Amino acid sequence: xxxxxxxxxxxxxxxxxxxxxxxxxxxxxxxxxxxxxxxxxxxxxxxxxxxxxxxxxxxxxxxxxxxxxxxxxxxxxxxxxxxxxxxxxxxxxxxxxxxxxxxxxxxxxxxxxxxxxxxxxxxxxxxxxxxxxxxxxxxxxxxxxxxxxxxxxxxxxxxxxxxxxxxxxxxxxxxxxxxxxxxxxxxxxxxxxxxxxxxxxxxxxxxxxxxxxxxxxxxxxxxxxxxxxxxxxxxxxxxxxxxxxxxxxxxxxxxxxxxxxxxxxxxxxxxxxxxxxxxxxxxxxxxxxxxxxxxxxxxxxxxxxxxxxxxxxxxxxxxxxxxxxxxxxxxxxxx
Numbered sequence: 603x604x605x606x607x608x609x610x611x612x613x614x615x616x617x618x619x620x621x622x623x624x625x626x627x628x629x630x631x632x633x634x635x636x637x638x639x640x641x642x643x644x645x646x647x648x649x650x651x652x653x654x655x656x657x658x659x660x661x662x663x664x665x666x667x668x669x670x671x672x673x674x675x676x677x678x679x680x681x682x683x684x685x686x687x688x689x690x691x692x693x694x695x696x697x698x699x700x701x702x703x704x705x706x707x708x709x710x711x712x713x714x715x716x717x718x719x720x721x722x723x724x725x726x727x728x729x730x731x732x733x734x735x736x737x738x739x740x741x742x743x744x745x746x747x748x749x750x751x752x753x754x755x756x757x758x759x760x761x762x763x764x765x766x767x768x769x770x771x772x773x774x775x776x777x778x779x780x781x782x783x784x785x786x787x788x789x790x791x792x793x794x795x796x797x798x799x800x801x802x803x804x805x806x807x808x809x810x811x812x813x814x815x816x817x818x819x820x821x822x823x824x825x826x827x828x829x830x831x832x833x834x835x836x837x838x839x840x841x842x843x844x845x846x847x848x849x850x851x852x853x854x855x856x857x858x859x860x861x862x863x864x865x866x867x868x869x870x871x872x873x874x875x876x877x878x879x880x881x882x883x884x885x886x887x888x889x890x891x892x893x894x895x896x897x898x899x900x901x902x903x904x905x906x907x908x909x910x911x912x913x914x915x916x917x918x919x920x921x922x923x924x925x926x927x928x929x930x931x932x933x934x935x936x937x
Contacts, residue, residue, distance in 0.1 A: 603684040605632040605704060605769075608674030612639040612664050614691040615648050617816070622653050624694045630701040632687070633657060635674045639664040666786030667765060675780050679772055686775075690766040692816040693720070702811035703769035706757065714774035714803030715795060717763035718811040719754060726750060729815045732760030732807040733792050734913045739840045739856025741792040742917035760807045761911045762795030767813040774803050782838075782893075784886055788831035789839050796843040799911060802902035826875035829867045833879025836860060838890045842897055847905055848912075859923055866922070 607625050611618060618636075625634050634656045638646050640663045649658050659673050671688055678686040685707065687700060699718060706716040720729040720743075728745035731754035735741050743764065745754050765781070768791070778797050781790045795805050836856065844852055867876050916923050 604682070605630070605685045605687060605700065606635050606674070606678040606681075606683045607632045607687045607689055607700065608635045608637060608671055608678065609689050609691055610637050610639060610667055610670035610674070611641060611645055611691045612670070613641045613643045613645065615641070615643045615645040617692045618645060618648065619652070620694050621689065621691050622649075622656065624696075624699075625689065626653075626655075627697055628695065628700045629698050630704060632700055633683075635659060635677055636691075637661065637670045637674045639666070639670045665783065668781040668785050668787065668790040669783045671765065672780045672783060675770070675772075675775060679776065683772055685769050686772055687769045688765050688767070689813070690815060693767055693813045694815075695767070696812040699767075699811045699813060700769075702808050706806050706808045706811075707769060707771055710804075710806070712802075712804050713806045714771045714778075714798045715763045716769050716806035716808050716811075717760065718767040718813050719807075719809040720764060720767050720813050720815045721750060722747075723814060723816045725814050728754060730764045730766070731809070732805070733762035733764055733795060734917075735761050735792060735796070735911075736913045736915065736917055737852060737855065738859050738916055738920070738923070739836065739844075739852045740859055740917050740920065741789055741839065742919065746919070754807075755809045757806065757808050757810070759804050761799070761805065761913070762792050763805050763807075765791035765794075766815060767811075771803075774798060774801075777801065778803070782842075784889070785835050785838070786831060788828070789835045793839055793842065796839070797897060799908070800843065800897060800901045800903060826872050829872045830875035830879045833860075833864065833867070833876055834882045837883050838886070841887065841890050842894045845898060845901065845905060845908060848908060858926075859920070862922060862926070 636656050636658050638660045640661050649656050675686055703716050707713050717732050722729045728748045728750050730743035731745040734744050778801050782793050864876055
């Protein structure tokens with residue numbers, strides 16, 4: 603049984619050293635694969651000189667998170683690895699991180715993915731204790747921003763896994779496919795988690811597997827990047843994965859949240875990222891609807907199961923939407 607750790611990198615030379623050191627110090631040995639997305643900061647030269655045992659796969663251009671990790675995942679599939687872990691280049695893994703993730707999937711063959719307990723850069727607050735999906739069509743990181751008091755120290759099943767620090771069973775990926783490269787970045791990990799769940803695979807959370815993550819270190823390098831990717835990808839996530847009976851519950855809520863997000867972005871002067879995001883989501887929607895047909899045709903779980911793994915509330919950080927909902931409830935005389 604072999605495990606590969608795939609680390610996507612774009613102009614991350616300043617962060618790579620700490621990340622690679624933490625992987626080379628793992629109690630469970632693994633092959634390290636860095637996929638360089640056309641970096642211009644000397645990342646490739648740095649890896650060759652300082653980390654000669656690392657398998658370096660170079661792209662001529664930036665393929666995004668989804669395209670980058672797919673290069674590494676294809677390498678792992680072609681070379682008969684059992685598992686592939688994904689780790690952000692701005693994350694530092696605890697010494698037993700990989701050991702605990704592998705043990706989790708080894709214990710239960712129904713698990714296709716297992717996610718780590720991700721801590722913020724201060725090591726005291728939660729970055730993610732697994733990904734969730736709201737009845738409002740909004741993905742969110744469980745526990746983000748909360749002080750880690752041990753409230754997320756129980757392992758078990760969750761909705762989804764952050765691609766920033768998770769382990770994937772490669773036999774599952776052979777069946778459901780790799781990351782959707784049209785997403786580029788943002789929600790591609792929620793999409794693949796949703797597809798895994800629909801196909802009958804479970805997603806686990808193992809809190810003993812810990813990483814410290816510098817949130818958004820890469821995305822902050824590009825102005826308007828988060829807005830563009832959010833506007834583009836949110837509708838695709840719903841259209842691809844939500845079965846028809848559940849779609850009618852989620853769609854009106856999502857588009858209310860979507861329009862609210864767009865107006866906030868426009869008020870901040872992010873006109874071009876919004877327009878480009880809306881245009882791209884419409885241009886590729888026919889393709890996503892074709893993908894939807896295949897995904898829904900191969901669904902192996904019941905509507906009741908899907909309902910059970912969706913969060914029937916707004917994300918805790920959706921402050922404006924919560925205010926809007928409260929105002930609506932007051933108008934209707936509800937508490």
